[in-house]
Amino acid sequence: MNKINHIIFCIIDDVRSEQFSDFLNEGLLPNLKQLIDTGIYSKNCITDFPSLTFPTQVSMITGTYTGNYLKELCHGVPNFNFMERNVVHPFLRSYHSPGSDERIQIYKMNEDLGKNCKTLLEMVGEENTVSISQFINRGAKYFFPERKTKLIMYYLLIKHSHNIKKFMIRANLVVVRKLLKTFEKPYKFFKRNEAPIASNLLFISSDILMHLFGYDSEIYKLNLFHIDKVIGILIEELDKLGYLEETAIAITSDHGNYKAKTVGNLTSFFNENGLNHYHPRKNIKGNMNLACFGSVGFFNFRSKNNSKELSWKHPTLKELETYGPKKINLFHKLFKIKGTRLMYYRDDNNTYKRGKIYLKRRDQKTGKIFSSFIEYRGNGKEYKTKYSIDNSDMDIFNYLKDDIACKLIDNKFHSTQEWLAATYHIDYPMYIDLLPRHFKNPRAADIILSTCGEIVYNINHGKKKSNHLYLHDIGLRKSSIVPLIISGSGEIPKKEISQCKITDIVPTLLKLLGKKPHPSVIGENLI
Secondary structure, X not given: OOXXXXXXXXXEOOOOHHHHHHHHHOOOOHHHHHHHHOOEEEEXXXXXXXXXXXXXXXXXXXXXXXXXXXXXXXXXXXXXXXXXXXOOOOEEEEOOOOOXXXXXXXXXXXXXXXXXXXXXXXXXXXXXXXXXXXXOOOOOOXXXXXXXXXXXXXXXXXXXXXXXXXXXXXXXXXXXXXXXXXXXXXXXOOOOOOOOOEEEEEEOHHXXXXXXXXXXXXXXXXXXXHHHHHHHHHHHHHHHOOOHHHEEEEEEOOOOOEEOOEEXXXXXXXXXXXXXXXXXXXXXXXXXXXXXEOOEEEEEEOOOOOXXXXXXXXXXXXXXXXXXXXXXXXXXXXXXXXXXOEEEEEOOOOOOOEEEEEEEEEOOOOOXXXXXXXXXXXXXXXXXXXXXXXXXXXXXXXXXXXXOHHHHOOOOOEOHHHHHHHHOOOOOOOHHHHHHHHHHOOOOOOEEEEOOOOEEOOEEOOEEOOXXXXXXXXXXXXXXXXXXXXXXXXXXXXXXXXXXXXXXXXXXXXXXXXXXXXXXXOOOOOO
């Protein structure tokens, strides 16, 4: 059998594992089914916290999660939108698709990753590499679209196309056609006339259609059918060119999806409680920033100890208990937001090596609030976490109700792999591991809320963006579990894996190439 000399990492944005399995069983995805039947497949690949396009795709392409990117080996992107507070004049980062003042910020992501991690394309060395319609393209020798303005026009065309079916076909085909050209005529794209050793592909059409029409719409279903068709073209053409037997193809998604019951409104809440949004360009000296709030809300608050010359350092818990001109207790008041069921926040004394994350849950029937916490220690390969609860009422994620997960609530610290094996099959998989990683990032919010998907607010940096009911960001399985396929070359073993995580993809692909991962990679080789 041939040695594997090429890897292709393909992300189909916004595909729920459960629905993907249904489509397979209906015979709607024949080419993907063929890859599954001849390679590695998992129905339970655990995504990141939050289950948003970013940071999930960043974690997928780097093989590590977020954390204190200034001090430990990890990446620096905590969210789709965040407040950069470690500067004298804080700025608001938004990776939103093109529109108003946000259109150019997505290019900052490669910088925001930080220097303590590497992308898959960087890890393969000085070989020919390709990134097609993927913004996380650090390390790519060729990427498409080639210019920022061209990529903006590409996304505007997709987002505002009046002929959805035509857009769908065009957007999907261009991804595969552009990649195949680099295999057919590499001398046109690289200094060395060799086919790319590593390629990243992103099909974004599925995410756009899901938000506009829903995962249960006919157009969303047809689009996945068409993506399957163009993947069939990719397989067929690679075979004709003589590359298929030496190529490993990984296909997965970044997150699943859900439908909320209603869209909420927060305008009166802010006004009534003396909370004003900070805006750096308009010289509005607010005391808070709501980075984003679909069903999961990320709240930043300014410390009372800040002078005009200092940045927004994270306030203490005591400050948050008597906050703003009205001296409100934010831990109580934020639970008044309609639909709020969960709350997370960090301890004052946390470091990147040791700390505590507080968890609260509001009972829907009685309104009573229950509390527990997560402790973490170590970093990198030594990182472990412990879920501490006093009784079953305080089990925020209902792990005690599961025969497997309950065994890890034993007052001991456990590894990432242990949490994966114990929680992959239930809601909030790996949350005990993922939440502290998120809060270790200095760019993370002070308080995080969740409505668990019942009510959505669609707010980015204080502004309502849409009335969409179809979203993704929560810890329920329908949003946090995705399918994973690794196939192509006959050298890849045929097997089904009961559970894995998105950070396992990079080390597996590198192993197939005979390459070593960067020390920041914490995923496991699935082969």
